[in-house]
Amino acid sequence: MKLAAARLWATNRHPYLASAIFASPTLPAPGVGRLLVDRWWRVHADPEVVAGATVEQIGGELLHLTSHVLRDHASRADEIHLADQDELHHWVDAADAEIADDFAVDLARVSEVIRADDLDCPDGRLAEEYYRTGSVREGRRSDCGSGAHGTVAGWEQPPPDPDDPEADGPGGVSGDQQELIRRNVAAEIARADAAAVAAGLRRWAEQQLAPTIDWRAELAASVRREISAVAGAVDYSYRRPSRRAGSLGAVVLPAMQRPTVEVAVVCDTSASVSEEMLASAVAEVDGLLRAVGTRDVRVLACDDAVRVVRRASRGREVSLIGGGGTDMSVGIAEAMELRPRPGLVVVLTDGYTPWPDEPPPTKVVVGLLQQQTPVPGLAPVEPPAWARTIPIPGP
Ligand SMILES: [Zn+2]
Secondary structure, eight states, X not given: OHHHHHHHXXXXXXXXXXXXXXXXXXXXXTTSOSEEEOTTSOEEEOHHHHHHSOHHHHHHHHHHHHHHHHXXXXXXXXXXXXXXXXXXHHHHXXXXXXXXXXXXXXXXXXXXXXXXXXXXXXXXXOHHHHHHXXXXXXXXXXXXXXXXXXXXXXXXXXXXXTTOTTOOSOOOOOHHHXXXXXXXXXXXXXXXXXXXXXXXXXXXXXXXXXXXXXXXXXXXHHHHHHHHHHHHHHTHHHHSOOTTTTTTTTOOOOOOOOOOOOXXXXXXXXXXXXXXXXXXXXXXXXXXXXXXXXXXXXXXXXXXXXXXXXXXXXXXXXXXXXXOTTOHHHHHHHHHHSSSOOSEEEEEEOSOSOOOSSOOSSEEEEEEEOOSSOOTTXXXXXXXXXXXXXXXXXX
């Protein structure tokens, strides 16, 4: 009863945290002497502690523990590799200080409230910085559960398998669900009155909603993967270990030759594409193709505004596709006419284009330039599933 009331109290105070608070099941944990959250977002509450606390205190604990799992303090602790109990408790203090910054008024809690100044730090920092630079509180040991520091306690059973009908007890929140809830909460924060949300929490929400993919790394990985897939197909026999190698002893077998893969870059140079974005994308593709040793790259421009392409591709020949306009299917078809035929086509476009109905006989990687200002009266077309698409965020 009191736990339910505390949840309502907490969600009334901070409605943008409601989806996270309601996703966390609570479990009785006699003898633990406090409220804790585990890696699966389950709140373990000592019934005796709950009985002796006010609704506001329990509500404050729920807000605090929810903040630990929303801010993913467990995975962040994994990154730090806490070596012993002292480091673990220092991390919990650092994480607590980060959470304290998220609430303008100190939460009423059952456990002690730790702020940045308890660690002799200026506030508004991340837990990692509090951990690195904050002073260690001698002899004071906070614990908020494995949801705060990642180390699963012996009494804390992993949640039952959700697919097991015999499983009893409330399960936790799975990794995918956790991400979904984080994005949900971040979206709620973005919608909330800015004055009602602390600056640090607003920054957190912005980061959650920003594209998390490092498009450069992603694009490089995709291009390399496709090149080695094509190269592997061409050079299959050389990739198998030779069964004769052992018995022939010192005989030198032919060295594996790295087959070259022809690459074509099809650029959307129509007016809707920002020159700046296209230039940086072309330069990126050009650089990474040079890095993997691809020398012969053909650049095709699906319009006549090739200034930028010509500049960025450092003297590479740029072919104009006559009458293609901004139709990437024409650009891809044109690339297929090249001899030798490219094994990989990289398409750079903002997506305001038709796509081929049928997959072309080549690998296709699409760098999707995401425009800050949508084109009036037009909707971008989702690139087809047979292409590997990497969103490239705007500047
Ligand atoms: Zn805590």
